[in-house]
Amino acid sequence: MATPIIATRLVPADEEGIAETARVLRSGGLAAIPTETVYGLACDATDPHAVAKLYAAKGRPSFNPLIAHVPDVEAALRVGQFSPTASALARAFWPGPLTLVVPAIEDATSPLARAGLSSVAIRVPAHPVAQAVLRAADRPIAAPSANRSGHVSPTTAGHVMADLLGAIDLVLDAGPAAVGVESTILDCTGDIPAMLRPGGLAREEIEAVLGHALAVPERVTDDEAPQAPGMLASHYAPSVPVRLMAEQLRAGEALLTFGGQALHGAPPVRTRDLSPEGDLVEAAANLYAYLRELDAPGVSGIAVVGLPAHGLGEAIADRLRRAAAPR
Secondary structure, three states: OOOOOOOOEEEEOOHHHHHHHHHHHHOOOOEEEOOOOOOEEEEEOOOHHHHHHHHHHHOOOOOOOOEEEOOOHHHHOOOEOOOHHHHHHHHHHOOOOEEEEEEEOOOOOOOOOOOOOOEEEEEOOOOHHHHHHHHHHOOOEEOOEOOOOOOOOOOOHHHHHHHHOOOOOEEEEOOOOOOOOOOEEEEOOOOOOEEEEOOOOOHHHHHHHHOOOOEOOOOOOOOOOOOOOOOOOOOOOOOOOEEOOOOEEOOOEEEEEOOOOOOEEOOOOOEEEOOOOOOHHHHHHHHHHHHHHHOOOOOOEEEEOOOOOOOOHHHHHHHHHHHHOOO
16 A cells, blocks of 8 residues: 655744644654754654654664654653763763663663664753753654655755655754754663764763773674664765765766865866865764755766864764765
8 A cells, every 4th residue: 555645744943833743743643853963753752653654754774773862861761771871971961962872671662663672772952942842742752864764864844845745744944953963872781882873972072071982883784783873884875976085076076075175177067065164063064965965966976075084074974984885
């Protein structure tokens, strides 16, 4: 049977819009909500039917676990079991762009949302609209990026509408996301936290709180079940090939640059500079929007210049590697 078409509504992020979004989530519906990182496709993380609808709307592999979003540390303690180290990280960086993977409290979220794992990924977003929705919904909310699986993540309500119009109930529009890359994910189920995905919170800040280096696990392949969202090798991909560390432009390529860098060779079909001033925060905020703009008719590929590797540059490089992965 064909998937029914839903009349997707674009709703302003005012008091009425927040209340309507919470009603949709409590009733098992799907809503795109703003966070400080990217827009998330939200559903009730305790409702397996809602989670199944979310997987279907995204076309997401069912073995890829979802992050449970909650409004504060106290709510997180009702969803997962926190070691002293995990508790210290939560209190240092929440609310904010950090996801912690901890042992799950069994009945607090649907096993489908956890992809059958005994652990759960939890985040407390800093965006005031997301906070208001979570408090009004009064339950853990699963909210992966609000795009078709494998597409570039959305940083505006317009990006969500372009990908998910007719597949979800509503989009809560609060303007562009400020951070622009997803949360950093740490595995806190072992003795030493391991970075599963770099993101909007830099490694250096985390290690300063811990007083030691993070462990770095091996990346899984697309055939393996990941421990947390965003770990598949190919992810966040435009429809055209992405070429990293480019030094010369090829015919038909668009250019994604940074800090005003120019390349020799063929003239670019179009160009976007992540940050003309060389600001990595600005670059992260622009990354997904610019990849979408460059992924356009008449473009045969996207050439990307080299970027700094420190701070948010690590997360930007990670997303670009995934965008360039064979698929």
